[in-house]
Amino acid sequence: MKRILACLALGLSLIAPVAFAAPITVNDGTNTITIPDVPKRVVVLEFSFADALAAVNVAPVGIADDKDAKRLPQAVRDIIGTWTSVGTRGQPSIEAIAGLKPDLIIADLDRHSSIYSELSAIAPTLLLSSRGEDYQGSLKSAALIAQAVGRTPEMEARLAKHKEMMAGIAAQMPKGVSILFGAAREDSFSVHGPESYAGSVLISLGATVPALRENGSAYEFAGIEQLLSLDPDWLFVGNYRHPNIVDKWSKEELWSVLRASSGKVIAVDSNVWARNRGILSAEKIARDALAIMQGTFTPVE
Template sequence: MRISRLTQGLMACLLIACSTVLRAAPIDINDGQHSVHLPAAPQRVVVLEFSFLDSLAAVGVTPVGAADDGDAKRVLPRVREAIGQWRSVGLRSQPSIEEIARLKPDLIIADLNRHQALYKDLSSIAPTLLLPSRGEDYAGSLASAELIGKALGKPEQMAARIAQNRAHLKEIAQQIPGGAVVLFGVAREDSFSVHGPHSYAGSVLQAIGLKVPEVRANAAPTEFVSLEQLLALNPAWLLVGHYRHPSIVDGWSKQPLWQVLSAVQHQQVAEVDGDTWARNRGVMASEQIAEDTLAILKGGKAVQSQ
């Protein structure tokens, strides 16, 4: 049966109207602290942590603003490429309320750890989600990504991206000799902090089948250690993210005790990008960390962020 052009036009209009209604449907979400009501899927989003940028990139959403410490290069390159340009609203630790307000957001995503004291100010500007990011592990970051997907009106798209992420890490795990003891740490000028099994990077390493030593029972996710304490951990592989050179590790490498480390003796010390491994979290960050690890343990060279 042939359908007239008029009927076709009416059907097309009906489909457009239905899709508009669906897009405009309100969204109610609980972030664990507050119930947040969004009249419709937000179009102007401001995020205050790198992991939230990662979540937006995972579903193709560009924020109008982000707390980026005034240095967009700290954000994972693949995230920057996916979302394009945004306006900086200052430091992650102390974002500018005035800059956020100027952007007229319809959703703000803030870090429960960093920004709880700012919640009243932020929520007076726009509906605000407080989600854990700083100090969160791999599983926790995916849970936050799921909530962000719902808040953006893209729950199915986010679920599919997370499933792809898990499959990708599983594939990498199958290519890495299981059970190797690997430790990541951040080297500053005068300190070295190891990221244990409960840290973000440590939990990603565990997700791909590696063992991550703990400084002590019930240790914090990251712990500052001396060279002697590092020797007591004595990982088979030591991955170092230098925030800048020279760092404390540059000095340690000239000491006799450094040469006793198993990783040093077997030439299994590698440099990774400190921003990627320590400051970024999320779907894309976990894939970058896993891919870097595979490249290093298989004898290649880690991808360095620029």
Template sequence: MVRLAHFFLLSLSLLISSFASAVEVQDSKGTFTLDYTPQRIVVLEFSFADALASVGVSPIGIADDKDATRVLKEVRDVIGVWQSVGTRSQPSLETIASLKPDLIIADIERHESVYEELQKIAPTLILPSRRETYEDNLKAAAIIGKVLNKDHQMQERLAVHKKTMQSYKEQLPQSAQLQFTVARKDSLYLHTSDSYAGGVITALGLTQPELDLSDKKSSRQIGLEQLLAVNPEYLIVGEYVSPNIIDTWQSNPLFGLLRASQSQHIYAVDGNVWARCRGIMAAERMAQDLVALISH
């Protein structure tokens, strides 16, 4: 009888615990509910791996573009080893299923077309990542924290992030005009103030050239003459490859007319960190880069 009572109390305790851990959040598809704390998580974007690492959680699988070094080093240092599930644009559903995840975190832009297939494998939290703003990224991290049953830890981490960014901001020349671009071998892409990098730049108290944002594109390909029309005080070049288009343009007389060229304010940064990674740790790394390059 005593054993039966003990078993009943234990079962009741587990039931109550299950209900206590249930969370309900709003993702890009509506209401997402999970009634357990996920342990086997697969993420399909770098920003989601950043969010997990920010509260000390390691995913079992990442869509890492089949290149582990594309995951931010600060994130890798926290999460350790994972299984690649392919590219972010086309993750392998078969590999994901083989990992038997109890949560998948997907990107609304890249993965909406396979959302139903992902849902058949495991509950799928779908949020913005690609083309998201800096503020959207922080909101997504907060949602992920709740789903992981680490809301308190995530809020603490976001508070630390805010103070860290403020500290970096105080070391930068306020109102300095800065433009971030991504350089490939034969093309240059300008990232507007609506882009993730643009949001980080604004948060750090720096300004950006006024651009026509009517087409709503946060990244757009530009030529040398268009870059000259933008003519920023500082030009930050996220290199995807080296040598790249900037090296080609340097022999063009027009390039020498750029304010940033004349003042030697053209700086190369890691394009992967600045454009692909996106996240709490990524933003702090970007701020650290800027302080090293253009601090008082």
């Protein structure tokens, strides 16, 4: 009889955590969602959300990766391994998402609010800011994502490590140096100002980031004359493709007036600097910036 009772007790101890697993409730600022248990099949519809999961060693089963895995930073890919593409960030495939049978979807407030009802019919869905978010905002979103996947202690430890690393890099950066990052396409140049993601990371490192106009947008298109009016000490360029408008400008007489034109126009990874946001992305941006200042950076083609 004692042996039977012992076996029953052991059996109950094994099933109890499953039977009575505590649900996870998260308020994303727009909705309050409840996840029945720690999610194991997560689909993310923005790169920064994959970054947040990678920071706590969680691998999503699906990512809206624009059908190009290399758009995610190498550091993120190294942690999360393989995944299924669910299309582009702008138009993710509802069918592909549903086919993965997720127990959590993380969507962008700006891009995906219009399809929230379809997404939430598949699985509990977080709506968080990513597109247009600044550095500090991305850290807050990462903390919410960690809460949703039951990794809050791990995220707290990772954020502490992150802040220590960023402070260490900031201590080595020249103070007050003026740095501007912009993304170059064939016929346009997008300035990433002080309130942009890359701009706000640079400011956290002690750099000055010029703005096209007071109370302007975080991201604004600029011509060569406007670029000259900003005249940063350093110009970092994310080249989406070649030839582009910066290639064209660099051959014009006005280009030589730009302070940075004397060896301080540096090509950086457009995927990390322009398309991505998050803990790992910020660390890569910071390491790049410091390497550039120290003369050890290898420009990107």
